Amino acid sequence: MIQVFRRWIDRYLSNEEALLLLLLITAFLLVVVFLGQVLAPFLTAVVIAYLLQGSMQYLKRRGCGHLMATVVVFLMFVGVMLTALFIILPATWRQLSQLFTELPHMVGQGQDLLLLLPQQYPDLVADEQVRGWVNQAREEVASMGQWLLSFSITGLTAFMAMLIYCVLVPILVFFLLKDSTAIVNWCVSFLPARRKLLDDIWSEMDLQIANYIRGKALEIVIVGGVSWAAFLLLGLEYAALLAIGVGFSVLVPYIGAAVITIPVALVGYMQWGLESQFIWLMVVYGVIQALDGNVLVPLLFSEVVNLHPVAIIVAVLIFGGIWGFWGVFFAIPLATLFKAVIQAWPGHHVEHSDDATH
Numbered sequence: 315m316i317q318v319f320r321r322w323i324d325r326y327l328s329n330e331e332a333l334l335l336l337l338l339i340t341a342f343l344l345v346v347v348f349l350g351q352v353l354a355p356f357l358t359a360v361v362i363a364y365l366l367q368g369s370m371q372y373l374k375r376r377g378c379g380h381l382m383a384t385v386v387v388f389l390m391f392v393g394v395m396l397t398a399l400f401i402i403l404p405a406t407w408r409q410l411s412q413l414f415t416e417l418p419h420m421v422g423q424g425q426d427l428l429l430l431l432p433q434q435y436p437d438l439v440a441d442e443q444v445r446g447w448v449n450q451a452r453e454e455v456a457s458m459g460q461w462l463l464s465f466s467i468t469g470l471t472a473f474m475a476m477l478i479y480c481v482l483v484p485i486l487v488f489f490l491l492k493d494s495t496a497i498v499n500w501c502v503s504f505l506p507a508r509r510k511l512l513d514d515i516w517s518e519m520d521l522q523i524a525n526y527i528r529g530k531a532l533e534i535v536i537v538g539g540v541s542w543a544a545f546l547l548l549g550l551e552y553a554a555l556l557a558i559g560v561g562f563s564v565l566v567p568y569i570g571a572a573v574i575t576i577p578v579a580l581v582g583y584m585q586w587g588l589e590s591q592f593i594w595l596m597v598v599y600g601v602i603q604a605l606d607g608n609v610l611v612p613l614l615f616s617e618v619v620n621l622h623p624v625a626i627i628v629a630v631l632i633f634g635g636i637w638g639f640w641g642v643f644f645a646i647p648l649a650t651l652f653k654a655v656i657q658a659w660p661g662h663h664v665e666h667s668d669d670a671t672h
Contacts, residue, residue, distance in 0.1 A: 334505075335512060335655065350637070355479055359486030361527070366391060366491060368528050384491045392484060399480065402554070409555040420584050515655060523647045529614035530643075534561045537606050544598050551585055560599075564606065565642050566634075567626050571603050625649055 345353070366387050373383035432441050490497065505512060538561020545553035556578055563570030578599055586592040629649035633641035 334509075335515070339655070346637070355482040356486060358479070359483050359490055362391065362483065362487050363490035363494065364524065365527055365531060366487070367494070367524065370491060381492070384488070388484075388488050388491060391487060395480070395484065402558075405554050406558055409552045413552055413555065420580075515651075519647075519651050522650045526647050526650070530565070533564050533606070533610060533614055536610060537561050537564055537602065541599075541602055544602065545595075548591065548595055548598065550582060550595060552581055556581060560602070566630050567646075568623065569627065569630065571607075575599070575603075625653075 346357075350357070369387045369390070370383050373386060374380065378386065538557050541560040542553055542557030545557055550556065556574075559574050559577065563574040566573075579596065582592045582595040586595075626646060626649065629645040630642055633645040633648055635641070637644075
């Protein structure tokens with residue numbers, strides 16, 4: 315047993331670069347776990363600056379200098395942020411407040427529908443079951459009301475946190491864009507001169523993560539924008555709120571589309587019933603989801619994120635459970651990083667070549 319364990323260590327942990335990589339990954343995880351909240355503005359700025367690097371490189375290829383490209387891209391980012399802050403978020407908040415106000419009425423409509431089930435299907439549904447469902451729905455609505463009240467009470471704290479983000483993040487983004495080369499060179503200076511393993515993994519992940527984040531951000535904007543336009547044309551209530559939900563649902567493959575379908579269908583049913591408008595809503599929504607999965611995703615991610623669906627779902631569950639929203643957002647890049655590390659790890663190729671010979 316000791317010999318087996320020793321051979322395993324010699325194969326996978328005898329390489330100096332492997333130990334250095336393991337140390338770097340461990341240090342990064344510890345920093346995120348213990349200092350994630352403190353460094354949240356910085357980490358957010360790093361992600362945004364990483365997103366904007368593609369636009370920076372495009373402008374440079376068109377003849378712009380580094381400083382000019384930085385200023386142009388930064389102004390574009392500020393414009394998008396101000397639009398989201400003063401136009402999109404207020405409209406979404408108004409619709410969310412209106413939805414909470416009308417929830418009791420919607421629950422009452424649902425109660426009337428549920429009470430008809432024991433009469434139509436007495437062998438399948440009992441009165442006690444329906445009343446239990448109704449009481450549970452009322453408790454959920456009451457808890458939502460308490461959450462909204464507590465959120466409004468702590469609104470000043472949330473406003474101050476958002477103000478810090480609105481000031482610190484743009485400043486950090488500007489300097490990260492402007493001095494990205496110097497910052498990267500400074501970080502690399504602490505690494506050994508011979509680092510083939512690290513360079514291979516970094517090259518793979520730079521391509522994978524950059525393409526994934528930019529593609530996912532573009533997918534959110536396209537799917538959310540098309541959904542908003544379609545909901546407006548159909549006259550659906552809470553169009554902006556539901557469209558934002560549909561846009562962000564693409565963060566969680568397979569699961570997100572199934573979950574967001576429930577509120578879209580419920581709002582449409584409460585508004586129109588089983589009329590032709592509701593059928594048209596579900597048809598249009600289904601077409602949007604089909605085009606996203608079969609056209610948009612292959613176009614945006616044709617050369618990246620070669621992961622099995624089971625691996626994607628497991629990554630979403632694990633990293634989402636650890637880091638919440640950001641864990642869900644970065645679940646696939648982190649899973650891709652894990653896969654790249656395993657494939658590039660010393661000894662991995664040796665083992666597979668031995669298996670192939672046998």
